Amino acid sequence: MATPDFVLELRKSIGHAPLWLIGVTAVVVRGDEALLVRRADNGNWSNVAGVVDPGEEPADAAAREVLEESGLVAEVDALVGVFASEPLQYANGDHAQYLDVLFLCRWVSGEPHPADGENTAAAWWPLDALPPLPGTHDERLRLALAHAGPALFRRRNSPAESPADSPVDTPA
Known part of the structure; x- marks a missing residue:
């Protein structure tokens, strides 16, 4: 995933310090098929994912990322879940953690292709x-x-759970 300009600007001030970011994951379906993209940085197949721009609605970010990464127009049908990623460190030393907003999307038009150089x-x-x-x-x-x-x-560790309990997915 390319680093958004606003993150590059923040990094000028905070260096490699941990940065909390909002991300989206878009699962796009068409009938009995799912869209996947092959990442240029590591060769892995994955769902479309990206960072929400400042002031951008997360559902709009999901549709934008699908268009940017695959050339497809997709409609966001449902908010599936909200999850915190594990903290991570990039090869350049930057530390980040993501609040990942997961959306189910439906294909509207287009044929998939690597549209932006990230894939x-x-x-x-x-x-x-x-x-x-x-x-x-x-x-x-x-x-x-x-x-x-x-x-x-x-x-994790809600009052009803002990710290030893595993994470639980709970309907909102």
Whole structure:
């Protein structure tokens, strides 16, 4: 994912210090297929994902990222869930953590292609023949495809749970 200009400007002031960012993951479906993009930086297939620009609505960011990364027009149908990523460190030393807003999207028009240089391929994959997906991308895809109700959010160490309990996805 290319670093947005606003993040580059922030980094001039804060250096490599941890930065909390809002991200979106867009699971785009067309019938019994899902859109996946092959990342240029590591060669992995993944869902479309990106950073929400300042003042941008997350659903608009999801549709924008789909168009920018794959050339497809997609309609955001549902907020599936909101999750905090694990803290990470990039190769350049920058530290970040993301609040990931997961959306289920429906294909409207276009044929997938790597539209912005962040990906080397974009393609429809049959839901019963998906490639391996890195990190949380497999979980996000499964959650979006199974979505049939209120949005989910992950709870850790809520008053009803002990710290040893595993995370629970709870309807909003």
